[in-house]
Amino acid sequence: MAQYTAAEQGLAGLELMAKIREFERRMPLLSDEGLIRGSTHPSLGMEAIAVGVSLALTDEDAIASTHRGHAHTLAKGADFGRTMAEILGRADGYCGGKGGSMHIGVKEIGVLGTNGIVGAGIGIATGAALASKIKGDKAVAVSYFGDGASNQGVLAEAFNLAAIWKLPVIFVLENNHYAQSSAVEEMVAQPDLSKRGEAYGVPSFNGDGMNLQEVFELATAAVERARAGEGPTLLVLETYRYLGHMAGDTEIYRTKDEVEQAKENDPIEKLLAQLIEQGVITAEQWEARRNELFAEVEEAEQFARNSPFPEAAEAFTDVYAKGA
Amino acid sequence: MAETKDLVTWRALNAAMHDIMTEFPESFTLGEDITTWGTGGGTYGVTRGLKKTFGAERVLDTPISEEVLLAAVSAAATRGVRPILEIMYSDFSFLGFDGIINQAAKARYMFGGQFDTPLVIRTNGGSGIGKAAQHSQSLETLFAHIPGLEVVVPGTPGDAYGLLRTAAKSDNPTIFLEHKNMYYDKGPVDFQPVPFGQARIAREGQHATIVATQQILNYSLAAAEELAAEGIEVEIIDPRTLYPFDMDAVYASVGKTRHLVVGHEAVRDYGWGAEFVAQTVEAAWDKLDAAPVRVGGARTPIPYAQTLEAAVIPSKDDIIAAVKKTLA
C-alpha cells in the first residue's frame, strides 16, 4: 500500500473508500442471487477505518481481521477480483474457495485472515507482533475488532502481554455500536472503551472513525510508537454500520431513523465535500473518476463470476504440510 | 396423552424451552443475541417469545464472552439453578473448554458427589450450508469422550423436543447438539420427554444394521429406500444420545442382521463410530458375519465452496457403498 503522503492523501483515501464501498454494496445482491454461501458481513459506513489505518502501513506489516473483514483486506492491498472470487467460493479466490468470506488470508501482503471467531484476531495480531520482536524486524501488526469482541477474555491477556513485552501491535477497536443485535451500551458498563487499554498499560486514544484524516493520524502515531519499540496502542474508533449484521438481518434492534441519521456523517461524502472545497477535485471530475472505479469493481465481479468452482479433489489438499 | 403435531425442529425446541421454563422455576436461559436477533429468537429462533413470557430476569442476552459464560453457568448450576446456555455455534465452545471440561464435567466427581450440575449447553454442529471451517464442525465425539458429560444428538423434531426436556431435568451437564441444517426439518412431535440412553429404531430391516445420527441418519434413510429397491433391507438405529449410549439396541439389531455400518458427520478417524464398532466387536463378535464398516467425515476442516464441502461429508452413496461392502 502506497504511503499516505500529504499531497495525495485525501484523494487516494477517497478513491479506495469509494471502491471498497462499491464492492461491499454488491454483497447483499450476490447473496440474494445465491452466489454467497454461509454468511457474509459487509461494512458500509466503516471504510474510513480500514483505509485510514492501511495507509499508515506497508506490505511488510500484518493485519488480523474479523468476520467483517473485506474492507480490511482490500485496503491492505488485496486484489478485488481474487477477494471477490474467494467470497464466491471459486478456484481463483485467494484460498481456492476453501475459506470464503470469513476466512480470507493473503500472505504476501500480511493479511493473516478474516476470522470466524469473534476476538480471535486480538491474539493473532499479538502473536504476529511477537514474531517481529523476536526477529528484530520493523513490522507492526494491527488487530481490528469490534465493540462486541472487546468483551472476549482474550483481550485482557493480549493487552497485558503486549504491554509487558512492548510488542509492536495496534489494537483497533471499531465501535459500530452493535454486536450482531446487541447494543454496546447494554453489553458494557463503562462506555469509554479506551479505559480497557489504560488498565493494562496500553496507551489508548478515542477517535472519529468516520474521519479518514483523523484515523490516519492516530494510526501513523501508533505505527511510529510500535516501530520505535515503545509497544502497543489501543485506538477506539467511533463508527456505524449502515447495513444489517449480515444478509437476512431483520434489524429489529434498531430504528431506520437511527441509521439514516448516522449516514449524515458519511466518511466518503464528508471527505469529498472537503476536497471539493479545497479545490483538489471538482464534482464533475469525481463523478468521472468514480465511474472508473465502479467499472473496476464490476470487472472484479465478472472475474469472480467467471472463475470456476474448485475441483472436489481440492477438498483434501493442504490439510498437512507436504511430506508430513 | 398430549396430542401430536407436525412441527419443524426449531419450533419443537422452542416449545420444549417454554415447557421447561414453566416446569422448573429455577431454570433460566442465556446466550448471545437470543432475544434481539431475527424475529427475536436467536440465530435459529429457538428462544423466541421466552423473554415475553418469562421476563428479562430469566432470559438474558449476554456479551460475546464464551469463556466466562461457560465457567459461570458451570458454577451457577452447582448453586441450585438450572442454566440453559445457548452457544451460537458449537465451534465457539472451544473458547470455554475449561468451563465445560475441567469444571462442569468434574464438579460432582472431584468433590465427592456433593454437587449437582444441572446445566444444559444448547448449541449446533454440522455442515451443509456453507458456514465453512469455523462454524461447521461436528464435535460430538470430543464431548462424548469426556467423563461427566452427557451428549445428545437429536435426529428428528420429536426427539429434539423430548430430549431437550430430559436434558433440562438431568442433574448432569448436558451437551445438546442441534444440527444447523435440520432446523427446518418437519416431523411429528408428541410433547413427551424422551429418555437418554434409549436408541430409536428408525427403520426395520434384516440384512444390515446402520447406526447413524442427524444429517447422516437422513441420508441413511434415503439410502435404505434405494437399497430396498435392490432387495437389501437395512435396519437403521438412531442412538439419540452418544453418552449414555445404548449398545444393547445395536447388539439386538446386529443379532438379526449380522452386519454393521456406522455413519456420522464428525471426522471418521477417532470418531464415535469407531467406539460403536469396537464395542460390538468386543461384546458381540459372534453376531457378526463380516467386518463392520465406518462412514464419516474426511480428516479435513470443512471447506467453504459447495463442491468442496460436499466432497468431505459422507453422502447417501457412501452409505450405500458401505452397506454393500459389509454384505459383499
Ligand SMILES: Cc1ncc(C[n+]2csc(CCOP(=O)(O)OP(=O)(O)O)c2C)c(N)n1
Ligand atoms: C467466539 C464467537 N462468538 C460468537 C460469534 C457470532 N458472532 C459473529 S459476529 C458477532 C458480533 C460481533 O460484534 P463486533 O465484535 O462488535 O463486530 P461487528 O459485527 O460489529 O463488526 C457475533 C456474536 C462468533 N463468530 N464467534
